[in-house]
Amino acid sequence: MIIRTAQPLDHPNIVRAVKNKLENNHRLQRLQDYYEGKHDILLRRYDDPTKPNNRIVVNYCKKIADFMTAYLVGVPVKFEAPQQILDSMNYNDNADTTQSIVRNMNIMGLGCELFYTDTDGIPRFASIDPRESIFITDDSVEAVLTAYIRVYPDPDEIQGYFVNVYTSTEVTPYSLSLSVGELKPAGQPQIHFFNDVPAIMYPSNPELAGSFEIVMTLQDSLNKLFSDEINDFESFVDAYLVLTGMQATTKDDIARMKQDRVLLLDNEGSQAHWLIKDVNNAHIKAIKDSITIKIHELGCIPDVENLGSFGTSGIALRYKLLSTEIQASRQERVVQKGIQRKMELLYSIYRLTDPGIGEYTDVKVKFERNFIMLTEDKLKQEMLDLSLVERHILSKETFLITYRDLTTEEAHAELHKVAVETYKDDWASDVSDYNDGYNTHERQTEREVKNAG
Numbered sequence: 021m022i023i024r025t026a027q028p029l030d031h032p033n034i035v036r037a038v039k040n041k042l043e044n045n046h047r048l049q050r051l052q053d054y055y056e057g058k059h060d061i062l063l064r065r066y067d068d069p070t071k072p073n074n075r076i077v078v079n080y081c082k083k084i085a086d087f088m089t090a091y092l093v094g095v096p097v098k099f100e101a102p103q104q105i106l107d108s109m110n111y112n113d114n115a116d117t118t119q120s121i122v123r124n125m126n127i128m129g130l131g132c133e134l135f136y137t138d139t140d141g142i143p144r145f146a147s148i149d150p151r152e153s154i155f156i157t158d159d160s161v162e163a164v165l166t167a168y169i170r171v172y173p174d175p176d177e178i179q180g181y182f183v184n185v186y187t188s189t190e191v192t193p194y195s196l197s198l199s200v201g202e203l204k205p206a207g208q209p210q211i212h213f214f215n216d217v218p219a220i221m222y223p224s225n226p227e228l229a230g231s232f233e234i235v236m237t238l239q240d241s242l243n244k245l246f247s248d249e250i251n252d253f254e255s256f257v258d259a260y261l262v263l264t265g266m267q268a269t270t271k272d273d274i275a276r277m278k279q280d281r282v283l284l285l286d287n288e289g290s291q292a293h294w295l296i297k298d299v300n301n302a303h304i305k306a307i308k309d310s311i312t313i314k315i316h317e318l319g320c321i322p323d324v325e326n327l328g329s330f331g332t333s334g335i336a337l338r339y340k341l342l343s344t345e346i347q348a349s350r351q352e353r354v355v356q357k358g359i360q361r362k363m364e365l366l367y368s369i370y371r372l373t374d375p376g377i378g379e380y381t382d383v384k385v386k387f388e389r390n391f392i393m394l395t396e397d398k399l400k401q402e403m404l405d406l407s408l409v410e411r412h413i414l415s416k417e418t419f420l421i422t423y424r425d426l427t428t429e430e431a432h433a434e435l436h437k438v439a440v441e442t443y444k445d446d447w448a449s450d451v452s453d454y455n456d457g458y459n460t461h462e463r464q465t466e467r468e469v470k471n472a473g
Contacts, residue, residue: 021150022221022228026159029167029185031203038171038183038196041154048128048151051230054081054239055127061243072254076246080239080312081232084319085126088231092348093122094390097359100427101383104370105363112145118355120147121222125351126231131222133358134170134186135214135365143369145362148219155221168219171196182206188216215368220358224351231347235315242311249304264291320347341391352387359385 021041027033053059061075096115099106121131124147132153135145154169167187174180179198184191193206212218224231232239316323322340338345363380370377405422408414420431 022155022157024157024159024163029156034185035201035203037154037169041171045151051128051233054236055085059243060240061247072251074247074250076243078242078246080315084232084321085123087321088126088347089119089123090390091344092351093119095388098386099383102377105366108143108366117145117147124150125222125224129224129228129230133220135218143366165217168217186217186219213369213372214365216365218365220361222354222358232319235318238311238315245304245308320344356385
């Protein structure tokens, strides 16, 4: 939740913000439920308990969110930064944190990240559930972040919540009882040293819409089609047998017929047939296929199992991934902006002990798309660049950085090792050649002395 206001963040405004957040959390909870497979079809009930009521979930919502997340950050984001910053990123499991943030962006339309320092004074960061997050910005054009509120339930109190308010200088803990609407301090304000509000918001889009939110009605229709198809099959199995012109048939006759598997029609007008619903399976399949295609289209994910006339070449796959790439590029810009702010917060902390650490704007970030069927194209490009290295058109350093995931410093170190080893090998070879020549000369001299004597 994002609130734009110029009002001071006093107690009444904090309580008002928390109440609005909790009242509007039902939408985020519904999105999370659909991601987890808790769809409306599971709540379907019939007045007749004997009527088949299968409730099948074909969860394309999860597929869309997971595919978009894996496509963008399935391959961890790479950084070129001072070793101190890289160590901090690894210590905080940055790859896992980023993946959690992007997953929340795709599910609920917003990712949230919170910074803090642990008991050892080490800066930490973690992905926070958007259902617990309130971002407060000013009403300027830039919408500068002025505060962050984290609200989560107090397990020991009914309608009780913990509320932590973060500003650019300190964090203040509160406890809130909604039953009485009272906000009480739960401890003393604690100063932090990030020199800014230690929270980052990652809006997936201006509307804060989840990646699958647009297809939820189609998802409901698909669930209903699959469920009703199984219901029709069960109804067919339990179909009614209609006996015409056999009014004298008794229960004993029916029992004997079921046991003997024989039905005798002794009257000319007697008939027997099943009473079933006429189902057009081809039409139902066409509807299911149409809905599935529309879900892939609106959800911006490819149907790689049905590439059609485009085949499986890299060009065909890139065409199929066009809408996916457009969506991923938008999210990449959001994540890139969040990473820049993350660097700014980390540099603020580490500059206290290392004033010469440099500027956060010097950090280089590289994203790599994660789609296994494009690996062949990547290998071809690697072989091409390797040939350019052999022809001295591309530097070895650039090749190592691009294809071996090395930083500039690591590439320099590796090339230095190679140079030293090459020098040692050349020196050893020269010494060996010298020794071989010297020994040959000595033997020749000995022979000449012997022959002269």
